[in-house]
Amino acid sequence: MISTWLFGRMQRPVMAAAILLVALAVLVPVLHLSLPQSHALHVPTYIVALTGKYLTYALLALALDLVWGFCGILSLGHGAFFALGGYAMGMYLMRQIGTRGVYGDPILPDFMVFLNYKELPWFWYGFDHFWLAAIMIVAVPGLLAFVFGWFAFRSRVTGVYLSIITQALTYALMLAFFRNNMGFGGNNGLTDFKDILGFDIQADATRSALFAASALALAGGLVISSAIVGSKFGKVLVAVRDSESRVRFLGYRVEHVKLFVFVVSACMAGIAGALYVPQVGIINPGEFAPANSIEVVIWTAVGGRGTLVGPIIGALLVNGTKSFFTAALPELWLFVLGGLFIFVTVFMPKGIVGSLNDLRERGWFGRKRENRDKELPEESIQTAAAE
Amino acid sequence: MIRMNRLLCIAILILSAALAAGKASAQSADLKPLIAALAVGNFADREKAVAALAATGDPAAVPALNALAEGDLYAHKSDKAVVIAKKAPGRSFSLTDPLTGADLGTVNSREVSKVKVNNGLRRSIRTALAGLTLMSPDRNIRLTAADGIFKAGQADSIEALDAAIAAEQDAEVKTLMQEARAVAVLSSELPAEAKTEALDILALRGDRDALSVILGFRPSAGEELSAQTDAAIARIEGSLANWEAAQNIWYGISLGSVLLLAAIGLAITFGVMGVINMAHGEMVMLGAYTTFVVQEFIRNSAPALFDYSLAIALPLAFLVSASVGLCIERGIIRHLYGRPLETLLATWGLSLVLQQAVRTIFGPTNREVGNPEWMSGAFEIGHMTITYNRMWIILFSLLVFGVLLLVLRKTSFGLQMRAVTQNRAMAASMGIRTPWIDGLTFALGSGVAGLAGVALSQIDNVSPNLGQGYIIDSFMVVVFGGVGNLWGTFVGAMTLGVVNKFLEPYAGAVLGKILVLVFIILFIQKRPRGLFALKGRSVEA
16 A cells, blocks of 8 residues: 555656666666776776766755645745754764774763863763664654744745745854864864774775665656655645645645655755765765755756656756866856856756656647646746746 | 062162163272272171162162172172172082173182172161162153062062152152052051052052962961952952953944945945946955055055155045046946846956956965054053054045045036935936946045055055955945945944944954854845935836
């Protein structure tokens, strides 16, 4: 029954994307580990690490799309949930270092010894257990989203105001985490990780496993999101996006709908952050920077908000371009990013996937097909424009 | 003894300045026989010589008197010429002339003999010295001398001070002398009434120096004075707390005026078009860079105009930012009306492009923008320091605010703008060309940001990231203050500025800022449309 709920209403492109991700989760580690380096199909280490990182970004973009694309809540603070998940993972990884740190303290991480901590702060207790860290990775962002959303949606803070206070949230968290006496490593953050679950974090096998975990997490995120969006609840969700007052007058508790999807989205972002940290080997307060959160919005907008595959494509595409430009033409990257943002919002408000859907509806790809992706119909844009 | 040395050193410092003025050479001829008289005769003769020196009132005599009191004054055995001698390596002395300070080389210690002093003589020397400095015709010398005594606070300077106070005409110097006398009284053996009076004088002065003097006096106050001492301490601490609060309010207003400048343009565009312009910070940055370019130009071609550089930069910065703003509106934002969230994204993209463009043209490092003469320096009101640049920025922000208020209230453009803010559709059907108003409003808001940039270039680093630092704070101000009402922005900016500065001493700068952010988040829950919410049909959009 659960499987019916999960996969029953899944659209074909989403299904294809999920299957592709699962296939990648198997294939890339195999190609990376079993083939010799000289082999043409060998996947080098840096590609595994880089694409693994992109996949966590894609999960973050998907999480944002769930609230923005389907519920109309433009969160400019989703990076905060991502970073909180990352910090929870980072705390676990710090505790795993044990006596191998520079100061060799069995309990205290290096930065605490350096900052003259005498004992572990209470919120670090238990982070040497993976299960607790795993719970925290989901629970902390989820709880923050619940409290924040409960207040904000109940007070009917909407539109630009909501965007600005989410931004204030992540900005405040960034300032807080920059403080040395918060107990999270100050501006250096948490780094110098040694191993995860007993495996060397630098080893090829571990990297491959992390890549696979990221791909599977993304596939899982896709399945859950499509289940939410495809359900009756999903219809209410889209209705809230398109006309909040009307849904409220019809008797739905709009704030509950928003709160649920906001919390789910925050948990997804937390998981993405937790998978991101071991792959890049550091988490610092810079991840909370408002600019990072806005960049996530770019990925989603470029790929196509209101579609499930769109944000994934957007995240991979924008980050791939970013990696290329920052290596080859670093001067130009901000021009490209900024230009992309302007271009997409002005000329492709539905993003790549949305525009492709439009073209398909007009019969550009062979016979005219029934419109399957109704996520962001023309009408909703017009409604938005009327506002 | 050490204290006295310090006092004498201060006197020497003051007087060497006077010597440098060149008076010395004219008068030293008269002093020479008097100084020579110091080395001859017995103590009584010497006392007469000191008195004669003091009677000249000539500061050039001070080094010789100092040296005599310190036991550094020597006379040549051969010709009785008086010199200041310092011990040099070996059994020799290095000599200097007591009047001109000129180096006279080193001699064997056997060639000179010390001019002897006793305690009685030392006392008359000190009186003479105090007379020379405290009675000096130069007001600054008197002030510094009194200040020196205030810091050293020796009981034996009371007599000299009494004489100086009686003769003093200048009120400020007189007050300082009385305060110095109070410090001296506290360290003397005078009866309790005199000390009570001294405590009152010091409490009236009410600054940290007075407080530390009284705190130092507290252990030796004795039973009868302890109550008065505590009262004086409480009084000073109370007045210090008040001044500190005043200073904090001033800092808060200063921060608030900066926020006001940065946010007011944003408030205009936000109010009319319902969109937060993320590139607003970059408009501020463009204004700052315009100032830089203007100053560069002036430095290279007309350095005399440097003091007017800001006045020249203001209209130019307004024009630059306004025209860029107009281009943005016509080129991008026009296509996005009714989609406020997407405008936010497009303008963010634009801000990245503008930042990178400025970085490419001017380089990534800070550019130097100088303060004109009239903007540097500071003055004091009571125990409060006010820097000129902050003061001018406050006045400037108020001016900008007032002018904008007038534009909105009294011009037909302002009327149309307010109409569009309140109800776009109705305004359009009444014949207002809303696209035209949108364009002009955006240009106006951007232009004001440019003006803000000129002001901020005076207190902040001019770098491509200048705007980024202000944009989030500006959002907070606008969201907190509410839309469509400039007074909301004003109250929002000032409140946030003052609250921030009051939190800082207790919570630290960063935590204070975090608290302010949390406060805004909570405040928005209570009033989702800000402090001064626009009422009417357009609200539930």
